[in-house]
Amino acid sequence: LNPDYTKRIGNFGFLELEESWGDEATIINTARISTTNKRVNSLDAFTDKERTLLHYLLAHNHGTPFETVHFRFRVVAPIFVLRQWMRHRICSFNEFSQRYRMPITAFYVPDQEARTVxxxxxxxxxxxxxxxxxxxxxxxxxxxxxxxxxxxxxxxxxxxxxxxxxxxxxxxxxxxxxxxxNAMPVSTYSDLYWTINFRALMNFFELRRKANAQYEIRAYADAAYEMFCKKMPLLGETMNRVLEERAKMGEQA
Amino acid sequence: LNPDYTKRIGNFGFLELEESWGDEATIINTARISTTNKRVNSLDAFTDKERTLLHYLLAHNHGTPFETVHFRFRVVAPIFVLRQWMRHRICSFNEFSQRYRMPITAFYVPDQEARTVxxxxxxxxxxxxxxxxxxxxxxxxxxxxxxxxxxxxxxxxxxxxxxxxxxxxxxxxxxxxxxxxNAMPVSTYSDLYWTINFRALMNFFELRRKANAQYEIRAYADAAYEMFCKKMPLLGETMNRVLEERAKMGEQA
Amino acid sequence: LNPDYTKRIGNFGFLELEESWGDEATIINTARISTTNKRVNSLDAFTDKERTLLHYLLAHNHGTPFETVHFRFRVVAPIFVLRQWMRHRICSFNEFSQRYRMPITAFYVPDQEARTVxxxxxxxxxxxxxxxxxxxxxxxxxxxxxxxxxxxxxxxxxxxxxxxxxxxxxxxxxxxxxxxxNAMPVSTYSDLYWTINFRALMNFFELRRKANAQYEIRAYADAAYEMFCKKMPLLGETMNRVLEERAKMGEQA
Amino acid sequence: LNPDYTKRIGNFGFLELEESWGDEATIINTARISTTNKRVNSLDAFTDKERTLLHYLLAHNHGTPFETVHFRFRVVAPIFVLRQWMRHRICSFNEFSQRYRMPITAFYVPDQEARTVxxxxxxxxxxxxxxxxxxxxxxxxxxxxxxxxxxxxxxxxxxxxxxxxxxxxxxxxxxxxxxxxNAMPVSTYSDLYWTINFRALMNFFELRRKANAQYEIRAYADAAYEMFCKKMPLLGETMNRVLEERAKMGEQA
Ligand SMILES: Cc1cc2nc3c(=O)[nH]c(=O)nc-3n(C[C@H](O)[C@H](O)[C@H](O)COP(=O)(O)OP(=O)(O)OC[C@H]3O[C@@H](n4cnc5c(N)ncnc54)[C@H](O)[C@@H]3O)c2cc1C
Ligand SMILES: Cc1cc2nc3c(=O)[nH]c(=O)nc-3n(C[C@H](O)[C@H](O)[C@H](O)COP(=O)(O)OP(=O)(O)OC[C@H]3O[C@@H](n4cnc5c(N)ncnc54)[C@H](O)[C@@H]3O)c2cc1C
Ligand SMILES: Cc1cc2nc3c(=O)[nH]c(=O)nc-3n(C[C@H](O)[C@H](O)[C@H](O)COP(=O)(O)OP(=O)(O)OC[C@H]3O[C@@H](n4cnc5c(N)ncnc54)[C@H](O)[C@@H]3O)c2cc1C
Ligand SMILES: Cc1cc2nc3c(=O)[nH]c(=O)nc-3n(C[C@H](O)[C@H](O)[C@H](O)COP(=O)(O)OP(=O)(O)OC[C@H]3O[C@@H](n4cnc5c(N)ncnc54)[C@H](O)[C@@H]3O)c2cc1C
Incomplete structure (x- = not known):
């Protein structure tokens, strides 16, 4: 287990960024098909031009190039967290089934921090x-x-x-x-794979890292966010900048 | 409560087909834009031509005209049923929240039939x-x-x-x-609105009325199916014919 | 033809808001399932409470209740406009086919205003x-x-x-x-039905009424916007407020 | 250019399977989370058990594990072909823009075979x-x-x-x-990236390799199909078996 891409969450939870596909270069290259035949070979070849374009595209909601980068996570989380998670539709889930197997005999126990507001x-x-x-x-x-x-x-x-x-x-x-x-509580842990592209993942981060999201799902969203930022630091920074720009608006609203 | 479009399910469950939008005439008219300017005013104006076309379109997977007919259901069901239900992504859910309210103090109790195989x-x-x-x-x-x-x-x-x-x-x-x-079992009832177009609803019927779907969700899928068939008998029959044709294949496979 | 919900656009173009389903009351009622059993019977029963909630939901990206209101438009537009339009995926199109019929013998001719920047x-x-x-x-x-x-x-x-x-x-x-x-230019007119829910329609308005959208699709987006605002004035105003709030952010970014 | 994954189509068209993500092992492993903790390391470790499961899942419409395998194609095709192609919504497109660049000065010219029925x-x-x-x-x-x-x-x-x-x-x-x-014909070539998962790709193959699909898009669908089969022979065979089983039904219908 690579400590950069795995994390224990709560008393039994777990998150792993198993694999990703594509990177900032994929985004730039697929976006540039609109305007030029110039391609970059890899992230290493990025200049300020590419970095500026990356921010421009994201800030101005040119969303489709951001759909070319994908992630697969492994998630062990309580059912009540997954219930919120699985409301996100632009992605794919494959979950452990209590129809085919006995339940995981572990359940969520809120620790001191979780119990305190x-x-x-x-x-x-x-x-x-x-x-x-x-x-x-x-x-x-x-x-x-x-x-x-x-x-x-x-x-x-x-x-x-x-x-x-x-x-x-x-x-x-x-x-x-x-x-x-029927008798199993929603705190029972379940286990799933989650496959999602960056555009939809960013939407997940926006909705599930906000203060009004529930503490427990926020812990997973934050962990996924950290793994993502380690994997693609430039895209992470660019997203942060755009989210901050949007958040400023939120305060005014 | 109109008995045609409401049904009690299990000990506390409930399904209502609250509203629908469009009908077989909408399907025919939106499909015919491909080929002709001829439109039918309403289902009453249907001849064999329209009925044949309806079956042809559905059997040959000309799916988009079937996306013009929509339904909104009200669903009271146990969480474990909703967990399966909400895996369907091409539709919209609005659900009761235990974050904002106390849980519904009712839970699913399997009756004799449910307990027997x-x-x-x-x-x-x-x-x-x-x-x-x-x-x-x-x-x-x-x-x-x-x-x-x-x-x-x-x-x-x-x-x-x-x-x-x-x-x-x-x-x-x-x-x-x-x-x-955390302590609430997955048998706790919840409450939601479900908005879905016919193409996606048919996919739901195919997956959730099959023998391998769980008994409890099947009861809801069957009830939704019956309400739908009452609302749009011709579309219901046409769908049945197509599903039977496909099922034959299933047996051979 | 109802002049409120039809418009000629360019030399041969046409837009009609044929039908809609649901309204602000549907949004409030489906949203309120989260928090309360209180429902409003219709838009007439709205008080400031409902109006405030409507704005709150939209401004804070509680998007799913806005998926319960649907629209069907009839669109006659040049192919190059439709090429941009049909990139929107969260909606349904049914289009005239040059495979089954001869092309419409009308093509887009830019007028004085269209030719001038x-x-x-x-x-x-x-x-x-x-x-x-x-x-x-x-x-x-x-x-x-x-x-x-x-x-x-x-x-x-x-x-x-x-x-x-x-x-x-x-x-x-x-x-x-x-x-x-093969010989037909992209200025050839085509004809289609467009079925879309409000959440996706708002995304369309955001992207296609902006200054950087092409003049010709903007004309359609503006016309659709006006018809929508006539049909649902309160939702229209609420959306405008939210878009203005977001635009302020855009300027700062 | 790898001849296995690139092909010239028509007089100026081109298709390339640039990259894929995941394989049959990904499908089996994500599917098996339902039922067991057993994972296979790679396709090489497949036994009859895995092959049988792969077919079972696809034949019985257990679709979500098939959404974990992705493909990115580069496509140079005439606009009228792309118009049909881009109706597929469960995927991502990034296209050359005639707004930002002058058109590609190449257009489709049907050869002898294309002109003959x-x-x-x-x-x-x-x-x-x-x-x-x-x-x-x-x-x-x-x-x-x-x-x-x-x-x-x-x-x-x-x-x-x-x-x-x-x-x-x-x-x-x-x-x-x-x-x-406006003056450019729909036979003008354009250029795009297409990112799609296997479940949606199979739907594309079903609809666009059929006899009733237009000759020109069929050529692209067939080429994509061949590249896919070279890349993932086992998944290709499994899909063929399932499509044949379904086709039998089509004949009876
Ligand atoms: C703090 C918080 C509280 C919540 N409370 C409740 C609650 O009380 N009750 C409840 O039911 N839900 C609640 N939700 C869930 C919420 O309504 C969404 O279902 C969930 O956040 C998924 O968001 P999404 O639709 O943006 O994501 P996805 O489903 O992944 O969609 C991604 C994007 O695709 C587009 N999209 C996808 N499908 C459609 C469609 N059919 N129509 C239009 N656009 C579409 C939208 O632009 C969307 O942003 C809550 C969510 C949060 C964050
Ligand atoms: C008997 C049974 C057992 C099941 N067991 C399990 C289990 O053990 N574990 C588990 O996790 N799930 C299980 N499921 C759930 C199943 O995997 C689906 O999530 C669920 O049935 C929804 O089906 P759907 O994807 O066709 O529907 P929707 O999500 O509504 O999609 C409708 C259609 O749209 C298309 N579509 C939508 N989104 C995508 C996409 N991202 N990519 C490609 N195509 C898309 C597909 O054609 C699909 O048929 C089970 C389902 C059934 C019926
Ligand atoms: C000014 C302008 C210039 C453009 N230039 C170009 C160009 O040069 N080349 C080009 O190819 N396109 C171009 N486009 C098209 C653009 O990339 C989008 O395809 C189009 O605007 C549709 O937007 P959408 O994806 O938000 O809408 P929809 O497809 O209707 O999606 C609605 C929402 O659902 C969510 N969603 C749907 N599907 C997915 C998915 N698969 N993954 C993640 N989220 C999803 C997103 O949140 C999205 O906002 C341009 C658009 C505009 C407005
Ligand atoms: C031979 C042929 C002739 C055609 N003729 C015409 C014509 O004359 N006019 C015309 O307009 N189109 C025509 N089409 C296009 C056709 O209507 C579809 O738009 C196109 O084939 C894409 O198919 P799809 O919707 O299955 O794919 P996708 O859009 O990729 O969807 C994949 C799957 O997801 C599900 N799905 C996605 N979105 C929705 C949704 N909103 N609601 C419900 N389910 C959804 C469905 O299960 C679907 O199979 C033709 C297609 C073919 C193959």
């Missing part, structure tokens, strides 16, 4: 402990029940009452997982 | 009762804690320790709701 | 006349050749050399149209 | 020659006029009648290009 402890340590006990009882319920169902299914199979099907697609066990999932 | 009772009535108790304890936890936090916030406000902010945006209460949501 | 006549009247003659010769070429091909096809049919196929799908005539289209 | 010569060699003369006169018109405008602008600049602006953004020359473009 402006010095005021919103949720106490004792409350969190009660919460943990409850969620653990949910997990125990799931596992006990699943165990029992599996035993009953086996018995029924042996008695010839139901047909025997191997693997994760056994319809009775599959249905048991679907039914028992 | 091919005559085999996957989850027993007793298990469901244990599940209900557990979920209720989660809800109690949420409400008790929230009560306490609110009392503590008020005290702190009165003591001048934190600033007083009115309304649902009070940052301490807002954070309390965010933190306590 | 800041008082400087970029293209003279005489140049425009030469242009018209050339384009007319293209049209004559198309029609003469098409006539001849049709005669040759008929002869071949009668001689039993090719099979007789009726209608616009006759493969030889169809191919003749495809081949002769 | 089932042995019948739809357009004769003489007709094509007349067409070429006409188009050439269009190009001459453009260049003569542009020359004259530029001379007039220079004169006006020197006389202090208009302000001097350097570069391609000179507003008078820019407007001249916009106005003169």
């Amino acid at each position: 402006d010095g005021f402890e919103v949720l106490s340590q004792e409350s969190v402990e009660r919460y943990c006990e409850l969620v653990e009882s949910m997990h125990r319920f799931y596992h006990d029940e699943y165990q029992q169902v599996c035993t009953r299914i086996e018995a029924a199979e042996q008695a010839g009452l139901v047909e025997k099907t191997a693997g994760s697609r056994n319809p009775y066990r599959a249905r048991a997982r679907e039914l028992l999932r | 091919d005559g085999f009772e996957v989850l027993s009535q007793e298990s469901v009762e244990r599940y209900c108790e557990l979920v209720e304890s989660m809800h109690r936890f949420y409400h008790d804690e929230y009560q306490q936090v609110c009392t503590r916030i008020e005290a702190a406000e009165q003591a001048g320790l934190v600033e007083k902010t009115a309304g649902s945006r009070n940052p301490y209460r807002a954070r309390a709701r965010e933190l306590l949501r | 800041d008082g400087f006549e970029v293209l003279s009247q005489e140049s425009v006349e030469r242009y018209c003659e050339l384009v007319e010769s293209m049209h004559r070429f198309y029609h003469d050749e098409y006539q001849q091909v049709c005669t040759r096809i008929e002869a071949a049919e009668q001689a039993g050399l090719v099979e007789k196929t009726a209608g616009s799908r006759n493969p030889y005539r169809a191919r003749a149209r495809e081949l002769l289209r | 089932d042995g019948f010569e739809v357009l004769s060699q003489e007709s094509v020659e007349r067409y070429c003369e006409l188009v050439e006169s269009m190009h001459r018109f453009y260049h003569d006029e542009y020359q004259q405008v530029c001379t007039r602008i220079e004169a006006a600049e020197q006389a202090g009648l208009v302000e001097k602006t350097a570069g391609s953004r000179n507003p008078y020359r820019a407007r001249a290009r916009e106005l003169l473009r």
